[in-house]
Amino acid sequence: MLKWLSRLFLFGLFLVFCGVAAIFVVYQQLRPELPDVSTLRDVRLETPMRVFSQDGELISQYGEQRRNPIAIEQMPPQLIAAFLATEDARFYEHPGIDPIGITRAAVIWLTTGEKRQGASTITQQVARNFFLSREKTVIRKIKEIFLALHIESLLTKDEILELYLNKIPLGHRSHGVAAAAQVYYGKTLDQLTLAEMAMIAGLPQAPSVLNPIRSPQRAGERRALVLGRMLETGKISQAEYDQAMAEPVAARYHGAEITLNAPYLAEMAHQFALTLFGDEAYTRGLNIYTTVYADEQQAATQALVDGLLAYDLRHGYRGPVEQLWQGTPWGAERIRQHLDEQPGYWPLEPAVVTAVAERSATMVVKGKGERSLDWDGIKWARRYIADNRQGNAPRQAKDILASGDQIWVRPLGEGWMLAQLPDINGALVALEPHSGAVTALVGGFNFTLNKFNRAEQAERQMGSNIKPFIYSAALDNGFTLASMVNDAPINHWDAGSGNAWRPRNSPNVYDGPIRVREALARSKNVVSIRLLRDTGIPVAMQRLNDFGFNTARIPATESLALGSPSATPLEMATGYAAFANGGSKVTPFVVERIEDAHGQVLYQSKPVVTPIISPENAFLVTDALSSAIWGGSSSGRRWNGTGWRAGRALERKDIAGKTGTTNDSRDAWFSGFTPDRVATAWVGFDDFGRPLGRTAHNPNLGSEQVAGGEFGASTALPIWIDYMKVALKDFPERQRPVPEKLVTVNIDTGSGLRTDGRGLTEYFVEGSEPRRYGRAGGSQQFGGTSITDELF
Incomplete structure (x- = not known):
């Protein structure tokens, strides 16, 4: 034996x-x-590219995989326990492989011939996820075992578990537990309930079919299994188990947790990163910090949206989106289902009218349920007839609305206001004038509706926004702010075409001899043409080129003095920045720096600043543009500048700016600045041939309404003002320093000649001041803070 x-x-x-x-x-x-598992020590998990504001607000995220790597110390213990109970209960005891599981897989293969995987350990799953395919072959399984043993000899258990929980695919493009928490619940890990942790822990087996969005019932069954194992292993109490089991299976898809709405700017930053890093930008975990701050960007978005909706409101109501019924009304559930399928475009929400009273209506708003639409939110809605014609003001709600109307509404105080998607569009862009850093940028009403970035891509006729550049050239070529130019009609016969060119002022009023300062402040068209003639078109073209405008696409004709050339709002703001900063051209930029996933700076912006005009020239143009805000007096008469609304609204004397309106009011502009911010607002239709039109007074609205023609001062300037109210709140009013080569002389406002201590004080480049004397006819000083506010 x-x-x-x-x-x-x-x-x-x-x-x-x-x-x-x-x-x-x-x-x-x-x-x-076999791959080299030592690379796991320096593994770089593929993470998406994120775009932030300067103050850390998330603007956008790019990349196929959603992943947010997180240290194991930051993961909730119950979440870890849920994964271990389900995936590998003996993880901290075994050497990387489970002999029982391997034996079971081998027996199944020998007895059935099926190449079915056994119960892999977490370490084996790490080996597979990082180094191997998911094919079910014996050779792959053997490789997995060898790799697992090697990984266990190289890394600690916590390091292996951290890699696993950050790498594992969990459905809906989420990789890792932190990404899954955001995708399914819109939460960070520390905000998850026990039931939600168990739901996520149940996903690794089959994330595409067990996730709670696609299969709530199967996900609930899997969650129950996870909770049961946690109870069996003593990781949770019976009370915790019962509470988690009672929690409903509720999950929905959450996109990236965007905290700042700036999609046009984000796309510019996105393209910049692709230029630098190529397709690797999507996987390297780049953090792009843009040049904007959240409060300014939010103000710019709100200002543009409000301005476009205000234009749309005064031009009339174009009717409902759709008439859903005319006979039998739909039931509440059918209305809800229909609204759930409709998109929303902030701040507009879809709604369905269910009943109409004399001066109110009842409606169902998407996601808000039944709401009342009161008369204050309806009374504006005259019928739209054409861009320059509106119907009669409504007297009761049924003049506008009917049961079954699908409409757009927007919040109005604590209530709602009837609205519509505007046909009009626009852009707003702002810069820090000394560096060129973009501080706010909005390229249109809504990025989802139309991704065309009008701030950067829309080349529109400049209108009177071009005049400061023409005047800048004139001031360097024999003219001063006191020079007299004849504001009289021009009738120029063109023998080649057989036509007469008769440019007109807007309004069609002429004042005879007028000082250059007043002509710019009041935007006199014929004076600009005469200045261009005397200065010379080649000189003016060179000046436009110096300011950054593409003169290759500008016809060298006298019409350029009236703004016939085209430019983008970003180019316009860049040009005006040279006046704001004392004479230097800046190169605008939207990316301040780019960091990798570990905080290492890969790119740092370096502002490009080039002197193009003298400080004296910049100061003189700026001071004349201050008169466009604050007005002035000449020969005993007072006048307003075209931008007077800005002075009244902002009540600070360091503002300068210029309105701009093109022929037939197809484009409306305002560009203005202080020493700390320069901004351009533009409004127009994407259809170049469609004018902005005009509106009649609406008797249902108050005295503050805008009526008449649509111009830069009435259409674009209010947008600029609303942005600047926020942008300038932390910048105290500053008096501009006077360059050393400037002198002041008292002049007669009627002739521009020197007076003997009386009259109006004007700035001159030393040596250009008038030598002859005239009579004293004025009493108001010009120049920055010296203008009184007696006009207002």
Whole structure:
């Protein structure tokens, strides 16, 4: 008996030896094919590219995979326990492989011929996820075992678990537990309930079919299994189990947790990163910090949206989106389902009218349920007839609305206001004038509706916004702010075409001899043409080129003095920045820096600043543009500048700016600045041939309404003002320093000649001041803070 036992023992040792030898042989055969697991020490998990504001608000996220790597110390213990209970209960005890699981997989393969995977450990899953495919073959399984053993010898258990929980795919493009928490629940890990943790822990087996968005029932069953195992292993109490089981299966898809709405700017930053890093930008975990601050960007978005909706409101109501019924009304559930399928475009929400009273209506608003639409939110809605014609003001709600109307509404105080998607569009862009950093940028009413970035891409006729550049050239070529130019009609016969060119002022009023300062402040068209003639078109073209405008696409004709050339709002703001900063051209930029996932700076912006005009020239143009805000007096009469609304609204004397309106009011502009901010607002239709039109007074609205023609001062300037109210709140009013080469002389406002201590004080480049004397006819000083506010 002992002899047979001895033989059996030796035979067992032989089999063990053969097994070890076989494993060694297989290992030697596979060793050249095994990857180097030491790379796990420096593994770079693929993370998306994120775009932030300067103050850390998330603007956008780009990349196929949603992942937010997080240290294991920051993961809730119950979340870790849920994964271990379900995926690998003996994780902290075994050496990286589970002999029982391997044996079970081998028996199934030998008895059934099925290449079905056994219960892999977490370490094996790490090996597979990082180095191997998911094919179910014996060779792949053997490789997985060798890699798992090697990983266990190289990394600690916590390091392995951290890699696993950050790498594992969990459905809906989420990779890792932090991404899954955001995708399914819109939460960070520390905000998850036990039931939500169990739901996420149940996903690794089959994330595409077990996730709670696609299959709530199967996800609930899987969650129950996870909670049951946690209870069995003592990780949770019976009370915790019961509470988690009672929680409903509720999840919905959450996109990236955007905290600042700036999609046009984000796309510019996105394209910049692609230029620098190519497709790697999507996987390197780049954090792009833009040049905007959240409060200014929010103000710019709100200002443009409000301005476009205000234009749309005064031009009339174009009717409902759709008439859903005319006979039998829909039931509440059908209305809700219909609204759930409709998009919303902030601040507009879709709604359905269910009943109409004399001066109110009842409606269902998407996601808000039944609401009342009161007369204050309806009374504006005259019927739209054409861009320059509106119907009669409504007297009761049924003049406008009917049951079954699908409409747009927007919040109005604590109530709602009837609205519509505007046909009009626009842009607003602002810069820090000394560096060129973009501080706010909005490229249209809504990025989802139309991704065309009008701030950067829309080349529109400049209108009177071009005049400061023409005047800048004139001031360097024999003219002063006191020079007299004849504001009289021009009738120029063109023998080649056989036509007369008769440019007109707007309004069509002429004042005869007028000072250059007043002509710019009041935007006199014929004076600009005369200045261009005397200065010379080549000189003016060179000046436009110096300011950054593409003169290759500008016709070298006298019409350029009236703004016939085209420019984008970003180019316009860049040009005006040179006046604001004392004479230097800046190169605008939207990316301040780019960091990798570890905070290492990969790119840092370096502002490009180039002197183009003298400080004296910049100051003189700026001071004349201050008169466009604050007005002035000449020969005993007072006048307003075209931008007077800005002075009244902002009540600070360091503002300068210029309105702009093109022929037939197809484009409306306002560009203005202080020493700290320069901004351009533009409004127009994407259809170049469609004018902005005009509106009649609406008797249902108050005295503050805008009526008449649409111009830069009435259409674009209010947008600029609303942005500047926020942008300038932290910048105290500043008096501009007067350059050393400027002198002041008292002049007669009627002739521009010197007076003997009376009259109006004007700035001159030293040596250009008038030598002749005239009579004293004025009493108001010009120049920055010296203008009184007696006009207002």
